[in-house]
Structures are given as structure tokens and as C-alpha cells.
Amino acid sequence: MSVQAVADIGLIGLAVMGQNLVLNMDDHGFVVCAYNRTVSKVDHFLANEAKGTKIVGAHSIAEFCAKLKRPRKVMMLVKAGSAVDDFIEQVLPHLEAGDIIIDGGNSHYPDTIRRTKYLESKGFLFVGCGVSGGEEGARYGPSMMPGGSTAAWPHVKPIFQAIAAKVDGEPCCDWVGETGAGHYVKMVHNGIEYGDMQMICEAYDILKKTLGLTADEIGEIFTEWNQGELDSYLIEITRDILKFKDTDGKPLVEKIKDTAGQKGTGKWTVVSALDTGMPVTLIGEAVFARNLSAIKNERVAASKILGGPSGKFQGDKKQFIHDVSKALYASKIISYAQGFMLMREAAKENDWHLNNAGIALMWRGGCIIRSVFLGDIKTAYTKNPELTNLLFDPFFKAAIEGAADSWRRVVSQAVLLGIPTPCMSSALAFFDGYRNAVLPANLLQAQRDYFGAHTYQTLTSDEWVHTNWTGRGGNVASTTYLA
Ligand SMILES: *[C@@H]1O[C@H](CO)[C@@H](O)[C@H](O)[C@H]1NC(C)=O
Ligand SMILES: *[C@@H]1O[C@H](CO)[C@@H](O)[C@H](O)[C@H]1NC(C)=O
Ligand SMILES: *[C@@H]1O[C@H](CO)[C@@H](O)[C@H](O)[C@H]1NC(C)=O
Numbered sequence: 369m370s371v372q373a374v375a376d377i378g379l380i381g382l383a384v385m386g387q388n389l390v391l392n393m394d395d396h397g398f399v400v401c402a403y404n405r406t407v408s409k410v411d412h413f414l415a416n417e418a419k420g421t422k423i424v425g426a427h428s429i430a431e432f433c434a435k436l437k438r439p440r441k442v443m444m445l446v447k448a449g450s451a452v453d454d455f456i457e458q459v460l461p462h463l464e465a466g467d468i469i470i471d472g473g474n475s476h477y478p479d480t481i482r483r484t485k486y487l488e489s490k491g492f493l494f495v496g497c498g499v500s501g502g503e504e505g506a507r508y509g510p511s512m513m514p515g516g517s518t519a520a521w522p523h524v525k526p527i528f529q530a531i532a533a534k535v536d537g538e539p540c541c542d543w544v545g546e547t548g549a550g551h552y553v554k555m556v557h558n559g560i561e562y563g564d565m566q567m568i569c570e571a572y573d574i575l576k577k578t579l580g581l582t583a584d585e586i587g588e589i590f591t592e593w594n595q596g597e598l599d600s601y602l603i604e605i606t607r608d609i610l611k612f613k614d615t616d617g618k619p620l621v622e623k624i625k626d627t628a629g630q631k632g633t634g635k636w637t638v639v640s641a642l643d644t645g646m647p648v649t650l651i652g653e654a655v656f657a658r659n660l661s662a663i664k665n666e667r668v669a670a671s672k673i674l675g676g677p678s679g680k681f682q683g684d685k686k687q688f689i690h691d692v693s694k695a696l697y698a699s700k701i702i703s704y705a706q707g708f709m710l711m712r713e714a715a716k717e718n719d720w721h722l723n724n725a726g727i728a729l730m731w732r733g734g735c736i737i738r739s740v741f742l743g744d745i746k747t748a749y750t751k752n753p754e755l756t757n758l759l760f761d762p763f764f765k766a767a768i769e770g771a772a773d774s775w776r777r778v779v780s781q782a783v784l785l786g787i788p789t790p791c792m793s794s795a796l797a798f799f800d801g802y803r804n805a806v807l808p809a810n811l812l813q814a815q816r817d818y819f820g821a822h823t824y825q826t827l828t829s830d831e832w833v834h835t836n837w838t839g840r841g842g843n844v845a846s847t848t849y850l851a
Contacts, residue, residue: 371434375401375424377441377527378432380455380704382409385499386445387417389472389531394421396530401425403432433462439493440524443470448479456483465491468520476636477548477555481718484516484547493517493706495524496547496739497556500735501533509533511734512541513727515550515720526803533734536744540733545720552640552714553727556707558652559637561705561736562630563791564602566654571696571790572606574778577787578681579688583619587611593693597767598700601738610638623768644713649798650703653790666851676786688781694774694790702795704745710784725749759802768799 379390382404390413396693402418403426404410409424416427426432433440440463444455452471467488469478472495480496484780487494498513499506513534514524521543531542544550575581575589587610589719614620634655640647660667681688708724715722719755728746731737748761758764779796782789801807813824823832 371431373435373437375399375435375590376437377401377443378403378426378436379443380432380459381412381445381446381617385472386508387413387531388503389445389499389510390532391417391425392507392509392526394418394423394545396527397704398527398530399424401435403429417775420707424478428674429458430462438464438467440464440467441524441527442468443468443472445472448473450473451817452479452483456487456729460490460492463492466493468493468495468517468523470495470497470514470520470524471551472499474554474633475551476496477552479772480516480548488517493520493523495520496551496800497528498544498557499555502618502736505734509540509721509734511730511738512559513550513553513613513730514541514812515544515553516547518546533738535729535733538729540725540730540735540738542726542730544730545715545722547720549715549718549720549722552718552720553711553722553730555633555636556641556711557656557731557735557737558633559648560703560707560731561602562634562637562658563650564600564655564659564700564737567650567696567699567703567791568602568606569657570811571692572610574691574692574782574787574789578781578785579685582740583610589689589693591794593696597697597741598693598739600741601736602739604673604817614789627664628661630655630658634658640714641710645715646706646708647715647792647798647801648706648710650699650706653794657788657790661770677784679783680783681785683777688777691774691778694771695778698768698771698775698799699795700741701758701764701771702798703791704741705764706798708745717817724755726751730750733761759799772799 372815376398377393378401380403382402390400390402395473399422401424402410402413407427409660412428414425424435426435436442442459444452446452446455452475454475456469469492471483475496484494484496485786495514495516499510501510505511509532512528514521514528529539532539544553572586575586587607588601590607594607609621610619612620614623614818633649638648638652638655641652689736711722711727714720720813725746728742728749732742732746744763745758748758748763749755752761755761759768775796779789779793782793816822817824817834818837823834825832
């Protein structure tokens with residue numbers, strides 16, 4: 369029996385994301401072969417969701433691979449982890465050199481680096497592609513972040529760019545870089561998403577607790593914000609959430625338990641920030657803010673024991689609402705500046721050639737953090753691909769300086785009234801640290817030298833010296849303590 373190679377691409381894993389990507393590819397004229405380990409799923413899919421389309425199915429891995437045109441493109445949407453390795457081993461005997469395996473799941477980037485090297489060593493090509501936008505995005509246009517074997521890109525580009533979200537006609541999908549770069553950038557995207565969400569929650573909390581506004585009133589404010597520089601998917605859904613009423617006519621949001629869950633991609637970003645030594649403080653605070661929310665029982669107990677300020681807001685309400693929007697905007701600039709600092713450092717360590725303007729464009733549409741703001745970031749990196757820091761771009765320099773007074777007023781007000789703003793205030797601390805030529809690390813170096821003889825450099829010499837601070841003790845010159 370000879371099976372005809374009819375399909376442009378094959379997809380393994382018919383959960384909702386996989387099904388929707390298959391249907392999306394079909395919409396754009398590609399012939400897709402679908403496979404699922406539970407073969408009955410394939411038949412069910414063909415007889416239902418895929419009815420009347422050009423989609424074909426396969427009942428075995430051998431049949432699946434035989435139906436693919438060369439070079440074969442095998443895309444997997446299976447659970448991250450060992451399932452990806454298992455399927456790679458299953459398809460390999462049916463592939464030939466130059467064929468391409470694509471992992472469209474939520475893999476952790478070190479796995480993608482490993483898999484790229486492994487498959488390239490066997491003559492195959494591998495693509496680790498971050499896909500964002502949820503089920504709806506997968507069906508009608510996700511943000512796609514492919515990286516891996518660069519030679520694979522020309523083969524998958526027409527399909528990926530066709531099915532990706534478009535902004536002003538440009539696809540939110542471009543080649544990210546080598547080995548694990550695609551999944552790395554997807555990870556940072558998720559970390560930034562944590563930050564964006566937490567900052568919005570802080571803005572809501574400040575407006576609620578400082579001005580005593582209702583969910584409806586804050587919803588109105590968000591409606592306005594969504595028409596300006598903060599225009600974004602997350603502001604838009606927040607507006608709708610705040611206005612949503614429960615069956616009794618009360619805002620549903622106020623009935624939801626304030627304990628946040630998380631799946632771990634925010635943590636991965638922060639771990640990578642610590643590993644590379646980049647101060648990605650805002651995302652770190654966003655992850656910890658969720659953690660603090662999660663220990664609700666402890667917080668309830670603490671609320672009965674620990675007091676705080678009892679003052680009331682006494683300024684101009686309208687001005688303050690404007691200030692909060694600017695505090696949100698400025699904090700967001702810091703978060704993205706930190707995210708790009710992290711990616712730059714990771715690129716250096718992993719020898720990736722990242723396309724920063726392309727990354728901003730990939731995030732511009734289709735995904736959760738999509739916003740007008742990302743269009744400005746794309747413009748900045750298009751103008752200057754070598755930009756050291758987003759804050760050095762004239763647009764963002766002017767934007768953050770213009771917002772700074774408002775930002776300081778909001779953070780000081782929150783501090784005075786005892787309202788926690790971990791992201792907004794740590795972003796401001798980062799900004800003030802970053803723009804200061806002199807930080808108190810001179811004292812820190814002295815402390816390290818005092819107790820551990822770690823030595824220090826002076827402002828006028830690169831030589832490492834040790835001072836006998838105490839006039840006591842013996843011949844302490846080694847670094848006994850590693851503090
Ligand atoms: C098969 O399909 C089910 C959903 O119908 C999905 O949960 C599962 O991940 C798929 N698995 C594979 C490996 O094809
Ligand atoms: C705290 O955050 C980490 C990292 O994301 C997560 O694994 C853990 O489950 C969280 N714990 C609580 C109590 O929320
Ligand atoms: C520090 O100074 C004291 C007093 O002059 C001296 O006894 C000691 O040896 C010195 N220690 C070192 C490490 O130079």
C-alpha cells in the first residue's frame with residue numbers, strides 16, 4: 369500500500385490548542401494531517417470540527433509521516449516534558465535528513481536547546497515555537513515565537529506567518545533566534561504578562577482604597593485609559609471585568625477570593641534573571657505578590673494583629689486618577705526595559721542573535737500582552753537595533769520623564785496610606801537606581817572588605833586593595849567568607 373504525501377504539515381496532539389491551529393492552517397489553504405495518540409480522537413475530529421475541510425487524518429505515526437510532503441514538517445502540541453521527547457523518538461524512524469520537528473507547546477527553553485542540538489546532530493531540524501493567545505488566538509491568529517534550527521525557518525515561515533495574528537498587515541511571527549530562543553522569548557512574554565497584570569491590580573487597588581471608587585467607576589476610568597497610551601488587551605478585559613455584574617446586580621469581581629494561582633512561567637523568568645544577574649525586579653515582585661496573596665489565612669491573622677496608617681487622601685481626585693495612569697505607564701516602561709535587558713543578556717550567554725524589533729512586533733498582536741505600547745517599542749528598536757536600553761530611546765526617555773512626577777506622587781501616597789504597590793514602587797526604585805551614577809555600593813564593598821577581606825577598587829584605580837579596618841587581628845587577607 370502506498371500512501372500519498374498530500375499534507376503541507378502534520379500536527380500531533382488534538383487538544384483544543386492543536387485542533388484550533390489545524391483549523392486555522394486549513395483556513396489559510398494548507399493541507400494538514402492530524403494525529404492523536406488516542407486514534408478515535410482523530411476520527412471524531414474529522415467527522416466533527418474538521419468536517420468539510422481539506423484536513424486529513426492518520427491512524428499511526430507511520431501513516432502520519434508518509435502523508436507529509438518533504439521536507440516533512442511535524443508539529444507537536446503535546447504536554448511539555450517527557451511527552452515531547454517520547455513523540456520525537458516515535459517519529460524519528462519515519463523521517464529523513466532535513467525533515468523538521470516543531471514543538472509548539474510550553475516547553476522550558478533549556479529542553480528546547482537540548483532538543484535542537486540532539487536533532488541537528490542526527491541531521492534533522494528542530495523548531496521550538498512559543499504560541500500565545502490561548503484557544504481563541506490559536507484559532508484566529510496567535511502570536512508565534514519560533515526559534516531553533518535557522519535552516520528550518522524558510523520552510524515553516526509561509527505557514528506560520530499566514531496563520532499568525534496581523535497588525536497593520538504585518539504578521540506577529542518572525543524568526544526569534546537559534547536553539548531555545550523562541551521558547552525563551554515566550555517565557556519572558558509570560559513573565560511580562562505577570563508584571564502587567566499585577567500593575568493593573570495595583571492601580572485598581574489604589575483607586576479603590578485611596579478614592580473609595582466602586583468597581584463600576586474604576587471600570588469607567590479603564591474605559592478612558594484604553595483609548596490612550598495604555599490601550600491594551602489587559603486594560604480592555606479589566607474594564608469588562610470591573611463592569612461585570614453577578615446575578616444579584618453586584619460586581620462579580622468583589623466576590624472573588626483574593627488568592628492568586630500560578631503555573632510557573634513567571635518563576636522561570638525570575639530564575640533566569642537571577643542566573644544572568646539582570647535586575648528584573650518588577651516581574652520578581654509580581655511573582656511574589658501572587659505568593660503573598662496565596663497565604664490568605666496568614667494575612668487574615670496578621671490583619672488582626674498588625675496596625676497601619678489611618679490617614680485619608682486629601683488631594684485633587686481628578687489629578688490623582690491621572691497620576692495613577694501615569695504611574696502605571698511608567699512602571700510598564702520599566703518592566704519592558706527590564707525584560708529586554710534580560711533577553712539581551714540571555715542572548716549573549718547562549719549566542720542567540722535576537723531581533724528585538726521583531727520580538728516587539730510578535731507581542732504587538734495575538735497575545736495577552738498585546739498593546740499599542742509594543743508598537744512604540746518596535747519603532748524604537750527599528751530605529752536603533754543596537755539600543756542598549758529602552759530608556760535611552762528618545763520617545764521612552766521623554767515618556768518616563770513626563771510621567772515621573774505623577775509616578776512619585778502615587779507611590780508616596782500609597783506608602784503614606786499603607787497600600788501595597790510592590791511593582792510600581794520597585795519599578796521606581798529601579799529607575800532611580802539606574803539613573804544614578806553613584807550608588808551606596810561603596811559602603812557595601814567596605815563592609816565586605818571589613819569582615820571578609822574581599823578587597824575593593826577605588827574610584828581612581830582598578831587595583832584591588834584591602835584595608836586593615838580594625839587595627840586588630842592577624843594576617844587576614846584571604847576570602848574566607850563569601851558574602
Ligand atoms: C489527544 O487528544 C486529547 C484531547 O482529545 C488531548 O488531551 C491529548 O493531549 C492528545 N494527545 C496526543 C499525544 O495526541
Ligand atoms: C509561589 O510561587 C511559586 C513560583 O511560581 C509557585 O511555584 C508556588 O506554588 C507559589 N506558592 C504559593 C503559596 O502561592
Ligand atoms: C592590622 O593592624 C594591626 C595593628 O597595627 C596589626 O597588628 C595586624 O597585623 C594588621 N593586620 C593585617 C591583616 O594587616
